[in-house]
Amino acid sequence: MRLKAFSRLLFLATAMLMAGLASAEYQLNLKPAKTALGEAVYDLHTLVMIIITVIFIGVFGFMFYAIFKHRKSVGHQAAHFHENTTVEIVWTVIPVFILIGLAWPATKALLEMRDTSAPDMTIKVTGYQWKWGYEYLDDDVKFYSSLATPRDQIQGDAEKGEHYLLEVDKPLVVPVGKKVRILTTANDVLHAWYVPELAVKQDAIPGFIRDTWFQAEETGTFRGQCAELCGKEHGFMPIVVNVVSEDDYKIWVAEQKSAGGAAAYDPGKTYSVAELTSAGEAVYKAHCVACHQPNGSGMPPTFPALTGGMISTGPIANHLDIVLNGSKKNPMMAAFGAQLSDMEIAAVVTYERNALGNSLGDSLQPGEVAAARK
Amino acid sequence: MSQSVLKRNRETLRKLVVVALLMFGFGYALVPLYEKICEVTGINQVVKPDTVVNTQVDKSRTIVMEFDANARGDIAWELIPRERKRTVHPGELVHVVFDLKNTTDVSVQAQAIPSFGPQRAGLHVKKLECFCFTQQEIRAGESRELPVVLVVEPTIPQDVHTVTLSYTMFEVGGTQEPKTAMRPTGGNG
Amino acid sequence: MEAVHEHDHSHDHPTGLMRWVTTTNHKDIGTMYLWFSFAMFMVGGVMALIIRTELFQPGLQVVQPEFFNQMTTLHGLIMVFGAIMPAFVGFANWQIPMMIGAPDMAFPRMNNWSFWLLPPAGTLLVLSMFVPGGSAGVGWTMYAPLTVQQGMGMDLVIFAVHILGMSSIMGSINIVTTILNLRAPGMTMMKMPLFVWTWLITAYLLIAAMPVLAGAVTMTLTDRHFGTHFFNAAGGGDPVLFQHIFWFFGHPEVYIIAIPAFGVISQVIPAFSRKPLFGYASMVYATASIAILSFLVWAHHMYTVGMPVEAQLYYMFATMLIAVPTGVKVFNWVATMWKGSMTFETPMLFAIGFLFLFTLGGFTGLVLALTPVDVQLHDTYYVVAHFHYVMVAGALFSAFAGVYFWLPKWIGKMYDETLGKWHFWLSIIFFNLTFFVQHFLGLAGMPRRIPDYSLQFADFNMISSIGAFGFGLSQLLFLYILIKAIRSGEKAPEKPWDGADTLEWTHLPTPAPYHSFETPPTVK
Numbered sequence A: 001m002r003l004k005a006f007s008r009l010l011f012l013a014t015a016m017l018m019a020g021l022a023s024a025e026y027q028l029n030l031k032p033a034k035t036a037l038g039e040a041v042y043d044l045h046t047l048v049m050i051i052i053t054v055i056f057i058g059v060f061g062f063m064f065y066a067i068f069k070h071r072k073s074v075g076h077q078a079a080h081f082h083e084n085t086t087v088e089i090v091w092t093v094i095p096v097f098i099l100i101g102l103a104w105p106a107t108k109a110l111l112e113m114r115d116t117s118a119p120d121m122t123i124k125v126t127g128y129q130w131k132w133g134y135e136y137l138d139d140d141v142k143f144y145s146s147l148a149t150p151r152d153q154i155q156g157d158a159e160k161g162e163h164y165l166l167e168v169d170k171p172l173v174v175p176v177g178k179k180v181r182i183l184t185t186a187n188d189v190l191h192a193w194y195v196p197e198l199a200v201k202q203d204a205i206p207g208f209i210r211d212t213w214f215q216a217e218e219t220g221t222f223r224g225q226c227a228e229l230c231g232k233e234h235g236f237m238p239i240v241v242n243v244v245s246e247d248d249y250k251i252w253v254a255e256q257k258s259a260g261g262a263a264a265y266d267p268g269k270t271y272s273v274a275e276l277t278s279a280g281e282a283v284y285k286a287h288c289v290a291c292h293q294p295n296g297s298g299m300p301p302t303f304p305a306l307t308g309g310m311i312s313t314g315p316i317a318n319h320l321d322i323v324l325n326g327s328k329k330n331p332m333m334a335a336f337g338a339q340l341s342d343m344e345i346a347a348v349v350t351y352e353r354n355a356l357g358n359s360l361g362d363s364l365q366p367g368e369v370a371a372a373r374k
Numbered sequence B: 001m002s003q004s005v006l007k008r009n010r011e012t013l014r015k016l017v018v019v020a021l022l023m024f025g026f027g028y029a030l031v032p033l034y035e036k037i038c039e040v041t042g043i044n045q046v047v048k049p050d051t052v053v054n055t056q057v058d059k060s061r062t063i064v065m066e067f068d069a070n071a072r073g074d075i076a077w078e079l080i081p082r083e084r085k086r087t088v089h090p091g092e093l094v095h096v097v098f099d100l101k102n103t104t105d106v107s108v109q110a111q112a113i114p115s116f117g118p119q120r121a122g123l124h125v126k127k128l129e130c131f132c133f134t135q136q137e138i139r140a141g142e143s144r145e146l147p148v149v150l151v152v153e154p155t156i157p158q159d160v161h162t163v164t165l166s167y168t169m170f171e172v173g174g175t176q177e178p179k180t181a182m183r184p185t186g187g188n189g
Numbered sequence C: 001m002e003a004v005h006e007h008d009h010s011h012d013h014p015t016g017l018m019r020w021v022t023t024t025n026h027k028d029i030g031t032m033y034l035w036f037s038f039a040m041f042m043v044g045g046v047m048a049l050i051i052r053t054e055l056f057q058p059g060l061q062v063v064q065p066e067f068f069n070q071m072t073t074l075h076g077l078i079m080v081f082g083a084i085m086p087a088f089v090g091f092a093n094w095q096i097p098m099m100i101g102a103p104d105m106a107f108p109r110m111n112n113w114s115f116w117l118l119p120p121a122g123t124l125l126v127l128s129m130f131v132p133g134g135s136a137g138v139g140w141t142m143y144a145p146l147t148v149q150q151g152m153g154m155d156l157v158i159f160a161v162h163i164l165g166m167s168s169i170m171g172s173i174n175i176v177t178t179i180l181n182l183r184a185p186g187m188t189m190m191k192m193p194l195f196v197w198t199w200l201i202t203a204y205l206l207i208a209a210m211p212v213l214a215g216a217v218t219m220t221l222t223d224r225h226f227g228t229h230f231f232n233a234a235g236g237g238d239p240v241l242f243q244h245i246f247w248f249f250g251h252p253e254v255y256i257i258a259i260p261a262f263g264v265i266s267q268v269i270p271a272f273s274r275k276p277l278f279g280y281a282s283m284v285y286a287t288a289s290i291a292i293l294s295f296l297v298w299a300h301h302m303y304t305v306g307m308p309v310e311a312q313l314y315y316m317f318a319t320m321l322i323a324v325p326t327g328v329k330v331f332n333w334v335a336t337m338w339k340g341s342m343t344f345e346t347p348m349l350f351a352i353g354f355l356f357l358f359t360l361g362g363f364t365g366l367v368l369a370l371t372p373v374d375v376q377l378h379d380t381y382y383v384v385a386h387f388h389y390v391m392v393a394g395a396l397f398s399a400f401a402g403v404y405f406w407l408p409k410w411i412g413k414m415y416d417e418t419l420g421k422w423h424f425w426l427s428i429i430f431f432n433l434t435f436f437v438q439h440f441l442g443l444a445g446m447p448r449r450i451p452d453y454s455l456q457f458a459d460f461n462m463i464s465s466i467g468a469f470g471f472g473l474s475q476l477l478f479l480y481i482l483i484k485a486i487r488s489g490e491k492a493p494e495k496p497w498d499g500a501d502t503l504e505w506t507h508l509p510t511p512a513p514y515h516s517f518e519t520p521p522t523v524k
């Protein structure tokens, strides 16, 4: 009997798989939650899994008993019953009670989950194709957060780092133990803000705001991803939340305000090509690299090459115009005027002209960008 | 098949086709139905003036009103609330101002869509005057003050302490739509 | 009913290709549905393998993200509308007239049209990959406003969905009419085989749900090209509205796929247990209540869009309620096996596989019904695992059971029992290898529809991809078994299955003649 030998082999393989899973520490369950609400969700999941397992074993215990005992090959004669009102009522009513038992904790957790009242702070999260925008409504801090994993890791040209695809240039920073209310919206299509360990997932809908909340109970770095299909880079817009002590949070906010990120510049100063080029690299990686590629080769004809490109090596005013206002001819080139600061635009334009295989040597000053905006 | 069966078949066919057509219509009927449900539950705000039922100021409660604004599309414009936050009493008349700035060199036809967080609060915040009631034409380089007058009704549920009013400004029939419409989920290299 | 045998068929059928193009015979049309469905199953399967190849390890190796998105979209649409649904319509065509003692379907000409709409629709779906910009990369759910950004491929997909919907509606009208009006004398509603009952209920679901989908994609089309703003906030619309309309169709759609599968299983299990189906009446009522409930729970697919909490509570309770009639069905099947005299030929193996794994998928459905848990698991691989347990281990395994069960009746030859068993064991092992580990991925937080993932997900994805290839290759064995049976199968006995007791086994010779029941049998 080849089949018998085969099924024995199968049994062995399954046993080995189970042993393997048990020995190596695989993540087989929800990740342990870092919020009280997350714990409630975790417990609810455990409860429903216990109920399911018990019913499963019960029902299929009967089935496998029947399969082994009530088979023709052991000479079992078929009975002829085909209904039993009592039994049928029992197995309709008992599940109803089990479900009521489940609905109770589920309702409690749900009401808790949707209670966004009395927050300690509010952060607006905006989904963009393909990055996140964060705006602290109480502290007046605002920035974009995009994938920091280098493209060569994704293409397999470099070894993948520990936090491959789950690392960003600027993480969200929040204080521990505070109720953080998240308002979500989106710029273009649907996105969803999802951080498993904080038990948060909320769709971001263009034109409308939605709210959710979390209150982290320990400090640490928590990583998540966009959970709603939003186009080609959907898999490449991670979320990183740094939960820090309240003091550290205050220091961080102060830093943000004084530095103003790359947005601040000294209006009296003339920046050198080198300064702008080095500042521009980060901007390029955050906003341009998905289409124009790390080396500037683009994907012609849709996404033209910047290396030796018509615009990136042409008059600098045209170059500035297309970055600021988008392209009139090629609808794929978006306007970045609203997203990037004067300094960032000056830096990225200079970078594109003096890196990626170009070396024009000219530069754009942030003041000129401000002037071009009128 | 006998005539009587054929006749019955045609009759059944007729009924089922009517059902199918009605269900197609029902798909479309879901559109106004959804709008109505959203209006009743306060999910989406209809863009028209509200009438206030009760203007009795309730000094015993305070509500934190947060203001937020977004300007969409690939054009350089800004919509900013002049103040981020105001603490108000239910029943009190609240005046707030949003600043709209068009930094492009073309004039823009714009429509703002309001949205509330939490959504159910929207039912109890009445807008008496709002720039979202009409389309706005903003000329090239123009800055404009956009006023909103609203009342938080005393009927607002007791457990609501913070209400966010968020506006999203869209360009009407502008360059935004064809732009996004033609942007493919392009290549990555 | 004295004149039923005056059926106006001509006995000089065209031969060759034209026979198939012009045929109005329910058996021919059933055969074409089944082969079409198998072809689409192969096409959708290749797409699944492209997806699993890309996901074999982290990084982008084989395809680009936009093509990956097109693959997930087309895989879903082709499997749901091109493979699973036509397969069961194929069963309906072959079996319903024979099981109720009717000479053919009520509208044979319309039957021909509803089949011949399918190949153009399938072609459109495949063609959409080759237009500029490629096919739609929006997921089979086609959520707005991502659909507005797509190229011409999106329009082709929309047209394909229109045509597929048209075909389904026509097929369903035919089925309802046949069942209501063409039953043999004495075949009362409550004497109909359960397979017929499930199809009657399914056909009503289709007639009610498909037009709503047609409406949703039409609105998408006009939003794209004709300046409407159904789903665009800028014009006063709302993207979330699309999801409501889609899932108003989409949830019944799940049962449109599952309920005929229940029907097949309800024929197979009694036959191989040599014992009548336990609780026939309660099976009918449970199926009907599942169908009605399916129209009342759609927004449980939308727990994260930010509905009012009252609505979430309602959808949670209503969804949990579906567990009751579904439980009744499972209990009834087990009770049918209880104290039977079972044998385990391939159809029975697939039926047991169905019972075991579909129940597992039902249980994860209960987990997902709980809103707070679903918020964690929504749009992750947990959901992917869940619906593949329902769609593959549920519907597909049931279809396999049906093919092995009825093949002797259809072609008069037996399939190779040993190979059939191999097909079952390979399928069930590789199926679980592919999809069981996806539960773990989802619990750990891996979103669905991503072409690349972080390193923590690497091992389970590799296992899943290996399983997928095994599963795909196992289906080539199925094709071989079919061809072998058709070409050189042993002659089937008149009644190969002891316990089969429906009209096609008791009143018709094997294989079933081209025209059957031209004089209706009398059912006692």
Ligand SMILES: [Cu+2]
Binding pocket: A127, A128, A130, A190, A191, A192, A226, A227, A228, A229, A230, A234, A237
């Ligand atoms: Cu996204």
